[in-house]
Amino acid sequence: MPEEPVAPDLATIFKALADPTRLAVFQCIRCCGPTCGYDTDSGTCCGECDGVTACRIRCQVPCAPSTLTHHLNELRAAGLIATERRGRVVHCRVRPDALVHIAAFVSGK
Amino acid sequence: MPEEPVAPDLATIFKALADPTRLAVFQCIRCCGPTCGYDTDSGTCCGECDGVTACRIRCQVPCAPSTLTHHLNELRAAGLIATERRGRVVHCRVRPDALVHIAAFVSGK
DNA sequence: CGAAAATTTCGATGTTCGTCGAAAGGTTAG
DNA sequence: CTAACCTTTCGACGAACATCGAAATTTTCG
Numbered sequence: 001m002p003e004e005p006v007a008p009d010l011a012t013i014f015k016a017l018a019d020p021t022r023l024a025v026f027q028c029i030r031c032c033g034p035t036c037g038y039d040t041d042s043g044t045c046c047g048e049c050d051g052v053t054a055c056r057i058r059c060q061v062p063c064a065p066s067t068l069t070h071h072l073n074e075l076r077a078a079g080l081i082a083t084e085r086r087g088r089v090v091h092c093r094v095r096p097d098a099l100v101h102i103a104a105f106v107s108g109k
Numbered sequence: 110m111p112e113e114p115v116a117p118d119l120a121t122i123f124k125a126l127a128d129p130t131r132l133a134v135f136q137c138i139r140c141c142g143p144t145c146g147y148d149t150d151s152g153t154c155c156g157e158c159d160g161v162t163a164c165r166i167r168c169q170v171p172c173a174p175s176t177l178t179h180h181l182n183e184l185r186a187a188g189l190i191a192t193e194r195r196g197r198v199v200h201c202r203v204r205p206d207a208l209v210h211i212a213a214f215v216s217g218k
Numbered sequence: 219c220g221a222a223a224a225t226t227t228c229g230a231t232g233t234t235c236g237t238c239g240a241a242a243g244g245t246t247a248g
Numbered sequence: 249c250t251a252a253c254c255t256t257t258c259g260a261c262g263a264a265c266a267t268c269g270a271a272a273t274t275t276t277c278g
Contacts, residue, residue, distance in 0.1 A: 015127035019266075020120040055224065064268050069226055071266090088224045088275050099215045106208045106215060128236070164254065173238050178256055180236090197245050197254050 008078050010101055016078035022071045024061045028052065029081055029092045051084065051091030117187050122210055125187035131180045133170045137161065138190055138201045160193070160200030 017023050032052040058068055072092060075081045080098045084091045126132050141161040167177055181201060184190045189207045193200045 009129075011127055011129040011132045014123045014132070018120055018124035018127040020118075021266080023120045023123070053224085063266095065225065066227080066269080067267055073226095085225085085274085090225065102211065103215045106212045130236080162254085172236095174255065175239080175257080176237055182256095194244090194255085199255065 010105055013078045013101055016074050016080060021061060021063060022074060025057055025071050026075055026080060028057050028060050030094045051093040053089040053091060055089065119210055119214055122187045125183050125189060130170060130172060131183060134166055134180050135184055135189060137166050137169050139203045160202040162198040162200060164198065
């Protein structure tokens, strides 16, 4: 299961952020941890950083565990976050290139 | 029917741009006409500019007339565009403050 | 090994959404 | 006034979506 299949189009990225709960999840990941050292080539995250664990996200964004998994999958498919399992927990991070497409859109393509 | 009821939240704005067809409509409006001189106080558009007519949008984004009306309503409700009827046709324009919320989001809130 | 913890998968459910066609509404030109 | 044009409203329909609970999976710890 790759972290990010291909470059998703703009509408897909917007759709990933269009749900209030999912947007809150993204903001939580964004604020609670440093930017992920995700490597596009190797498809892996750096092993040093901690990120935000899923269970910690659920402290700030209350929802069922399965619901959070679904939202994380959507955000990851949109290329916005990277996830990495370390033991029992999953660490979530914002990808450094997450918002470049949106930024280009705002600045007039 | 006000042009824009209240300041919509970020998720609503993203949702308005999350559909490929609707995003194409927005880009069409954005590219084909100058920025609208929409006045937040008076709630009207300046009477000088032409904007892009709905029927012209449908030349570039094929869909049923009722479908386009629906999409324009969504974009307007999200505060992204302003519409103005002039005679038989409806002129559509991007609101000058359309993307400020997204820009703030990209730049880290 | 067995229990506990964190996450995922699966199936189900109710809602929202995008789309269209038909009909109605408003406006201009002849 | 009437016909043509552009747009909106209405109702309907199928697809997609957010959410959950239960069960399964993965991993650590005693």
